[in-house]
Every structure is written in C-alpha cells, then in structure tokens.
Amino acid sequence: MKPDLPVDVFLPGGPDRFRSLLLSWFDRDKRLLPWRKNRSLYGTWISEVMLQQTTVTVVVPYWEKFMATFPDVHALAAAEPDEVLSLWSGLGYYRRARQLHQAAREVVSGALGKLPDNREGWLDLPGVGPYASGAIASIGLGIRVPALDSNARRVLTRWVVSEASVLDDLRPSHLERIGALVVDPERPGDWNEAVMELGALICRASSPRCEACPVRSLCRAGGNETADLIPAPRIPSGKTRVRLGLLVLAWRDRIMLMPPASGSVVVPAGSGAPVRPDVSGLHVGLWGLPSTPWLPDLHRGRDIWPGSIWRPWLESLPGVERLPGGNDPVLLGSFRHAITRYRLVVQVYGLRLPSNVFLDRKDVFQMTISRPEGGISVSKGGKQGTLAGTGFYRWPSTKQPVSKLVNKSLVIAANSIV
DNA sequence: TACCCGTGGTC
DNA sequence: TGACCAAGGGT
Numbered sequence: 001m002k003p004d005l006p007v008d009v010f011l012p013g014g015p016d017r018f019r020s021l022l023l024s025w026f027d028r029d030k031r032l033l034p035w036r037k038n039r040s041l042y043g044t045w046i047s048e049v050m051l052q053q054t055t056v057t058v059v060v061p062y063w064e065k066f067m068a069t070f071p072d073v074h075a076l077a078a079a080e081p082d083e084v085l086s087l088w089s090g091l092g093y094y095r096r097a098r099q100l101h102q103a104a105r106e107v108v109s110g111a112l113g114k115l116p117d118n119r120e121g122w123l124d125l126p127g128v129g130p131y132a133s134g135a136i137a138s139i140g141l142g143i144r145v146p147a148l149d150s151n152a153r154r155v156l157t158r159w160v161v162s163e164a165s166v167l168d169d170l171r172p173s174h175l176e177r178i179g180a181l182v183v184d185p186e187r188p189g190d191w192n193e194a195v196m197e198l199g200a201l202i203c204r205a206s207s208p209r210c211e212a213c214p215v216r217s218l219c220r221a222g223g224n225e226t227a228d229l230i231p232a233p234r235i236p237s238g239k240t241r242v243r244l245g246l247l248v249l250a251w252r253d254r255i256m257l258m259p260p261a262s263g264s265v266v267v268p269a270g271s272g273a274p275v276r277p278d279v280s281g282l283h284v285g286l287w288g289l290p291s292t293p294w295l296p297d298l299h300r301g302r303d304i305w306p307g308s309i310w311r312p313w314l315e316s317l318p319g320v321e322r323l324p325g326g327n328d329p330v331l332l333g334s335f336r337h338a339i340t341r342y343r344l345v346v347q348v349y350g351l352r353l354p355s356n357v358f359l360d361r362k363d364v365f366q367m368t369i370s371r372p373e374g375g376i377s378v379s380k381g382g383k384q385g386t387l388a389g390t391g392f393y394r395w396p397s398t399k400q401p402v403s404k405l406v407n408k409s410l411v412i413a414a415n416s417i418v
Numbered sequence: 419t420a421c422c423c424g425t426g427g428t429c
Numbered sequence: 430t431g432a433c434c435a436a437g438g439g440t
Contacts, residue, residue: 051436058426059436092424095439129438149436196436205434206429233433237421282423336430340423 010160010178013218018159019184019191025214026194029201031056034064041115042073044140045122048132049096056200062091073115076104085285090394098285099127119145139189146179147192151199156182157231158203158221164229203227239343245292246346247310247329251353257287282339288393294342310349320357327351 011018030036033056035047046066050059066087070076076084081101088097103125107115116122119137123129128136134147146152156178161170184191202213210222221227249256292309308328314320315327329349337344 048436053424053435053437055426055435090425095423099438127438131437135436147436151436200436341421
C-alpha cells in the first residue's frame, strides 16, 4: 500500500467494474426509506444529521415527525429551541438538535437566505462535518464528492486490503483518495448511498455476508476470507460505574420535572437538594427528573442512596414540614443504563405529596406534567401546553416496571405512588 | 489526538 | 449480561 502504486492496485478490478456492480445491486436491493422518496435538500439534511451514529430503524419515526412539524428550513428557524429538542427527545446526542436549529437560523438570516448549494457552504454550518457535507452535496445537490462514513471506510478498506497485517499501511489519506477516485461521476449521490447501504446490509462490521456481496469477485478481503478481521477493531474505552437516585415526586395529578441546567434553578446545590440529571454536558437544555448527584459506584449491591437524603430539601418546601406518611421517599426499584462513558445504576424513589400542599412555586419547579386524555400536557411558567413543546430527558424504556415509571408512563407513576 | 456526547439492537 | 456498533462532529 504505497501511495505511488498504480491506481489499479488501489482499486482492485478497476473503478468502473466496482461502480457498475455496486450500483446495479443498489438499484435492485436498496431499502425504501422515507427520505428516499420525494427527495429534498432539506429532508436530506435532516436525515443525515439524525443518522449520525444512529440506526436507521430508530431514525425513521423521528424523521417523519420532524418533517411533518418543520417541513422546511423557515419553519425550523422559526421554532423555539425547546420545540426542536422535544422532537429529539429519546434520540440521543442532543447537541445535534441544538446545532440543527442554530444552523437553520443562520441559513434564514444569512446572506444567502436559503440552503447552501455547495459543499463548502454546508461545511460552514454547525453540526455538518466532512461526512455530512459530502453526503448532502452528493445526494441533495448531485455534486461529485465522496461521503466517507464508517460504512464506506469499512467497505473500501476491505476492497483494497486482503489481510490485517497491512492495515497499518493504509493511511487515512489513502482511503480519502480512494474514496474520491471511486465516486461515480454520473450518480454521485446514489453512489455514496450505495456504498453505505452495502456496509449496512452486506459488508457489516461483524459477521459480514460476503456470500451475498455484489462486489465479492473484486474484493481483496472477501476473496481472502478475512473480511471479519478488517478493519482493525477499535480499542474500547473504559466505562465509569456510577450510581444515582431519581425522585418521582407526585403531587395531585402531576410529576415534578426540573428545568434545564442553563435556566435559573434556585434549588441550592449541596447536601440533600435534588440536582438536574445532566453531568458535564449531558442532556444540555433538557428538563429532567430530580436526581441525586452522580457518584462513583463503590458499593455495588448496597443501597447507599436511601431516599432520606432528600429529606432536608423536601422539608424546605412550603407545607411539607411533616407528611402524614413521613418525609422519606420509598425505593420503587432500580435499573441499569449506559450513557456514553458511564455505566449507571439508577435507583428510583417515589413520594406522593398531599394534594393540599401548595407547590406552584415557579422558583423551585418550573414545569410539571399532568395527564389529560390523549397525551401528556405540561404547565410551564404558568402556561399550559403539551409536551410536544418541551424537551425532557426520558430514561430508557425497558420491560421493567420501574423504568416505565420514569418514562412514557410518568402518569402511571403519579397514580401508583401512595 | 483522544475524548466527549445517547440510545437501542444484536449476538 | 455485556461487548460491540450504528449515515459523526466538536473540541
């Protein structure tokens, strides 16, 4: 793998044959995805951002709802940040939503006044990097540029490298060059999609289906039956074990949420007071359940977060000096969850406050969830609305009852806490 | 450069 | 249950 080797050594079988086989397969076997019908530049942009590190099946419903709510860049730019985040709730990587919204506003208020018509223009927008700018320019604008995501890198690497021992010789710059050379001049967008589709369906990271591959006859790794060794596996990074408690504080027909950390949270930090669930940049801009701080899980299996730790804070609320059943939340259960580099053990506590306690203190809780028929609505700063206008962090749904308590069934939790 | 940022599916 | 990974970008 030397950079001065002839092109046909870099491109086994030659680019024309490779393109022809792959595009024919793509035309026949490509998935019918919502953003592939009635293509638009805007819709392509939204899909590319949502698909970053996120699987297709997860993205589909989010994309459809997003497009229905914000059908064009003007609608998106005119939205409140909270509305955009709410449509992202559950999708993860929430910075994408904030940057998408910011980019829309830059587009609308910028000199151009419309979406960029070249790759460089896209690259200037927040949240659009080397890959996404190439994908949008080729798929949405028909410009002949590569779009090298992890799928494409894997496909190209296996195509040109037969064994793991020479992987070190294939530098990133070589891969970039190969990627740029091989883009189909007539159908650049279809080409980039085809390479990614092959990587997603056939040339998978684990257990590649070489027997079903349309370009197997040209593929060095496939021919050598070494595809599962290429490219080299990444070095895993360690997970930090963390334990935390969540408080489901029910009052009347409501569950308490705390406002985004960027807002004015008057609850004093320190002993006993609930905090926002975000830690060092996680869940920025989202509302969330009151939480204990995240602390190292040094005592596995032990209940080191008794619900009583919130007692001082609870007793500071008006009318909560002494509750009939005591001021200590009860442990409802626990679940495990992983967020990027953290492995969490989450213990969920519940406490129902008597309905005659007055809790409409905007300086403590700025939003609560209530439960009308047909959905969840919120009161926020005294105004009624629906949850489809407020982003909040949803803990992952599992089949465990406890997890349901803190997710889509917050309503149930409100009624189940006695 | 190596981290950091979420979530859900798969084996 | 846990490791791996998916249409990456920002710092």
